[in-house]
Amino acid sequence: MMAVLGWVPVWRRNFLVWRKLALPSLLGNFGEPLFYLLALGYGFGSFIDQVQGMPYLMFLASGIVCGSAMNSATLEGLYSAYVRMSMQQTWEGILATPLSVRDVVVGEMMWTGTKALINSTPILVVAAALGAVHDWSALWALPVLLLAGLAFGAMALVVTSVATGFDFFMYYSTLIITPMFLLSGVFFPIEVMPGWVQGLAQWFPLTHVVAVVRPLVTGLPLVAPLLHLAVLAVCATAALTAATWLLRRRLIR
Amino acid sequence: MNGVAFTLAPVAAAPSAEAVVRAVGLTKLYGETPVVKGIDFSVYRGECVGLLGPNGAGKTTTLRLLLGTAHPSGGTLEVLGLPVPARAAEMRRRLGVVPQFDNLDPDFTVAENLQTYGSYFGLGRAALAERVPVLLEFAALTERAGAKISALSGGMKRRLTLARALINDPELLILDEPTTGLDPQARQLLWRRLRELLAAGKTLLLTTHYMEEAERLCDRIMVMDHGVILATGSPAELIRAHIEPQVVELFGPRAAEWLAAEGAGRAERTEEVGESVLCYLHDERPLLDALAAVEGLRFTHRRANLEDVFLKLTGRDLRTAS
Numbered sequence: 001m002m003a004v005l006g007w008v009p010v011w012r013r014n015f016l017v018w019r020k021l022a023l024p025s026l027l028g029n030f031g032e033p034l035f036y037l038l039a040l041g042y043g044f045g046s047f048i049d050q051v052q053g054m055p056y057l058m059f060l061a062s063g064i065v066c067g068s069a070m071n072s073a074t075l076e077g078l079y080s081a082y083v084r085m086s087m088q089q090t091w092e093g094i095l096a097t098p099l100s101v102r103d104v105v106v107g108e109m110m111w112t113g114t115k116a117l118i119n120s121t122p123i124l125v126v127a128a129a130l131g132a133v134h135d136w137s138a139l140w141a142l143p144v145l146l147l148a149g150l151a152f153g154a155m156a157l158v159v160t161s162v163a164t165g166f167d168f169f170m171y172y173s174t175l176i177i178t179p180m181f182l183l184s185g186v187f188f189p190i191e192v193m194p195g196w197v198q199g200l201a202q203w204f205p206l207t208h209v210v211a212v213v214r215p216l217v218t219g220l221p222l223v224a225p226l227l228h229l230a231v232l233a234v235c236a237t238a239a240l241t242a243a244t245w246l247l248r249r250r251l252i253r
Numbered sequence: 254m255n256g257v258a259f260t261l262a263p264v265a266a267a268p269s270a271e272a273v274v275r276a277v278g279l280t281k282l283y284g285e286t287p288v289v290k291g292i293d294f295s296v297y298r299g300e301c302v303g304l305l306g307p308n309g310a311g312k313t314t315t316l317r318l319l320l321g322t323a324h325p326s327g328g329t330l331e332v333l334g335l336p337v338p339a340r341a342a343e344m345r346r347r348l349g350v351v352p353q354f355d356n357l358d359p360d361f362t363v364a365e366n367l368q369t370y371g372s373y374f375g376l377g378r379a380a381l382a383e384r385v386p387v388l389l390e391f392a393a394l395t396e397r398a399g400a401k402i403s404a405l406s407g408g409m410k411r412r413l414t415l416a417r418a419l420i421n422d423p424e425l426l427i428l429d430e431p432t433t434g435l436d437p438q439a440r441q442l443l444w445r446r447l448r449e450l451l452a453a454g455k456t457l458l459l460t461t462h463y464m465e466e467a468e469r470l471c472d473r474i475m476v477m478d479h480g481v482i483l484a485t486g487s488p489a490e491l492i493r494a495h496i497e498p499q500v501v502e503l504f505g506p507r508a509a510e511w512l513a514a515e516g517a518g519r520a521e522r523t524e525e526v527g528e529s530v531l532c533y534l535h536d537e538r539p540l541l542d543a544l545a546a547v548e549g550l551r552f553t554h555r556r557a558n559l560e561d562v563f564l565k566l567t568g569r570d571l572r573t574a575s
Contacts, residue, residue, distance in 0.1 A: 009372040016369065017360040089356035095322050096350040097373035097421075098342045253283070253323050 006099050010107025013090075014080075015114065026122070033068065033123040037061055037130060040187075052189060054218050058134075061127035062217035063186035065120045065141065066148065066209040072119035073112040073149040074177055077156025078169045081108050085160065091251060101248045105157060109240055112153020113146045120145045124217070134219030141216045144229070148209040151232045154239035155205075161246035180204045185211075205235045271298040273425050273456050274319060278328035281314050281480075288314045290480040291328060298424075301447070301457040303471035305559075307569050311480040312460040313353065316429055319458070320350060333425060346374065349418035353429040353460075355410045357402045363413055364389065364398040367420055374421040384420060391446065392416035408439025415446060426450065428459040432466060444469060464559045474559070478567040491562045497521050497533040500561060501540050504529050504551045511550060519543060524564055531564070533557065 018025070041057030051059040084090040091104050121142065127133050159172045183190070183197060184206035190198050201207045208228035215222045274296035281289040289311045296302045304312050317323035319332055321341025330337045335344040358366050367385045376384070389395045392412040397405065405413065411431065418426060431447070432440045447470055451457060461467055467474050468488045476483045476491070484491055492498070501520070503511060508530040512523060519540050520532035532540060537554055544552050563569070 009369075009375075012372060013358070013369050016365070017358075020360065088359060089352075089354065090358060092322075092352065093356040093358075093370070094373055096320060096345065096348075096352070097370070098345045098375070099373050100342055251322070253317070 006103030007107035007110055010094065010099065010104055011110045011114070014108070014111040018115075018118075026118075029119050029122045030126060033064060034126045036064060037123075037126060037132070041130070041132070052220065054220075055132070057130060058127075058132040058218050059214075060187065061123065061130070061132040062214040063210055065123045065127070065145065065217065066184075066206060066213050067181050067186045068123055069116040069120040069145040069148045069209065070152045070177070070181065070206050073116040073151075073153040074156045074173075076112045076115045077108070077153040078160055078163075078172070079166065081112075081157060081160045082163055082166070082169075084108075085251075095251060101251055102244050105240065105244045105247055108157060109150055109154045109236075109243075112156065113149035116149020116153070117142060117146050120149075127217070133217055137219075138217045141213045144209065144212050144216070144232075147229065147232050147236065148205070148213075151205055151236040151239065154236050154243055157243040158239050158246065161243050161250055180206045184209075185214075205232060208232055272296065272331075273298050273333055274458065275331045276318075276328065277330075279315070279318060279325055279330055280327035281311075281318060281323060282326040288480050289318065289325075292477075292480070292482050294475060294482060294485065296425075296456060296458050298456050299451070299454055300472040301451050301459070301470050303467040303474045304458065304460045304477055305467055305474055305563060306460075306477035307567060310477045310567075312477055313429055315477070316427055316458075316460065319427060320348070321345065346421060347424045349421065349423035349426040351411075351414050351418045351426065351428040351431050353433070355414050357410060357413060357417070359402045362399050362401060363394055363405070366402065366413060367417055370417045371420045376420065384422075388416040388419055391419070391449075393442070406439070408435050408442065411435060411439070411443060412446065415443070419450075423455070425456045425458065428457065430460055430462065433462065440466075464563070468559055476563060476566050478569075483566045484562070488559050491559065492557050495562045496557050496565055497535055498557050499534050499537040499554070500557050501532040501534070501537055501544070501552055501554050502529055503532070503544070504553075505549075507547075507550050511547060526564065531561070533561070 037057060037060065041060050044060075045056035048056040050056075094104055095101065124133065124138060124141065128138070156172075159169065163169065183193065183201050184204045185201070186206070190201045190207065193201070208231045211228045212222065212225050214220060215225075272295040274294070276292060276294050278291045278293065279289055280287065280291045292315070304315065306312050314323060318325050318330060319337065321338040321344065324338050332341075332344050333347050335341075337344055358369060361369055364385055367388055368381050371381045371384065386395070389398055392409075392415065394409060394413060394416070397409065402410065402413075415428075415431070418428075428447075432443055435443065444466070447457060447459075451470075457470070459470070471488065473485060473487055474491060475485045484495060486494060505528060508528065509525065512525065512530045517523070520534050522533040524531040524533075534540060541552075541554060544550060
C-alpha cells in the first residue's frame, strides 16, 4: 500500500496546514481575481469591442483562470516547498519514516495541483457571477486546471531541487514564468503577436492550458484538445521524473 | 504494526545476543574523501550504545547510513535483520529517529505533530487516539497538547521529538546528540526518559559530546575519529584498558613551566590541554607531595574518566572538540 499511496500523508500534511489558514486565504482567492476582472475586464473591455467574438471580460476571465493555476502551483512548488525542504527540514523528518523521496515529490506535486484548483476555481465562480462563463461545460475546465497545476508544480519542484536559496527562484520567475504569463494568450490572442512570438508561445505549456480551458469556459469550439492535454501530461511526467531524480541526489547522500 | 500502544512495561531488560545492527566494513566516501572507513560494529537488542567522537569524526554519517538516507560506498549493513539500504523503508517501520536538529512541524500544535508523524507510518485515527495521549504523558507535555511549537522550551521540543520518534513503537531508537544545547535540568529529565525506554526493552544508539551522558546511559561506547572506531567497550573497560587510573591536573600559567622543567620524570604520561597539564599515573602520592612544595601551582587529583580515554585516543579535548 505504502508504495502506491505513500504520497497521501505528504499531501495531507500540506492540506492540514493550509486548512488552518483557509478562511483568510480563500477571501484573497476570491478578492484578487474579482478586482482583476473588474478593473481589466471592464476597463480595457470598454475600449475593445469584441475578442474572438466574445466580450473582453469573458476572454480575460477564461485566460486569468489558467494564469492563476500556473502561478499558484509555481509559488507552492518553489517557495513553500523550499521552506519545507530547507528551513523546516520537514522532508528530512519524513524520510526517517517508511516514506521515500518519490512519496515526498509526488505528494508535493499533488499538493501543487490542489493549490492550483483551490486558487483558480474561485475565479470561475466570480466570472460566472459576472456573466463571463458560457455554460455548465465550464466545469470540465477543472480537471484541466488540475493537470496544469501538476505540470507547473512539478516544473517548480525541479527548480527547487537544485535551488541554493530564494534568490535562485528569481531566474525562473523572471525568465520563464513572467514571459509565459504575458505571451500565452491569457490577456490577448497570440495570433496578434509577431510570427516568432507565436512560434515561441507554442513551447509554453500555459499556451496549451489556455487552448483547452478557454473553449470550455466560453463556448468556443475545442480544437485538438487531446494534443494539448498530451503536452501537459508529458510536461508533468518529465518534470516529476527529473525532480525525483534530482531530489534523491540532494537528500540521499 | 501490532496496534498495541507504546507502554513502559519491561519486556527484555537485559541485553541479549541478538544483533539489531550489524555493520561489516562499512565505508562512505564523499567524492574522494572517505568519511567512514570500513568500520565493523554490532548493536545488540536491549543495550544502549554511545557513539563518541569529535565533530567530523563520521558519527552523523554513520547514523545516516543506518537510517538508509545515505548509501554506503562499501561494506554490508543489516539493521533489524534487514539489509540496508536495499530494504531500508521496510526497516524504518520499526525504527525511531531523534535528529540532531529539531525538525518539528512549526505549523502544527504539539499533538498534531505526533498525529501527522504517525500518518507517515500509515497509522490510522484509532491507533493515534490510543498512542498520542500516552506519548504526551511520557514527554510530560499533556498540558501543552494544544500549544504551538514556537511556545515550547528547548527541553520540551526535544521531549516532543523523542515522543514523535516513538509513535510507531520502534524496536531501535537512533538519537543524534539528544541533549546538546539543553540546560542541566532538561537533560536530567531526558536521561530519565531514555532509561525508562531501556527498561522497556528498547535498543538505543546515540551520539553525544557529553561524557557524563555516555557514562550514565551507555552499556557500551564506541569511540570514533577520522571515520574509524578507535575503541569499544563499557566505560569502565575503556578506562581500564586505555589509561592510567589516577589523574593529577595542574592549572594556570605555571603548569606548562613545571611540565617543561620536571614533568617528564614525575608522571607516566602527560597531556597539555589549554592552560592545564594532565598527569596520568598509577600512584599519585609522590607527585602530590612534590607539587605541594612548588609555590603558586594549583592542582587537583581525581580518578581517570572517559574524558581522559577520549583525549588519549583522539588527541583532542572533548570539551573543545565540538
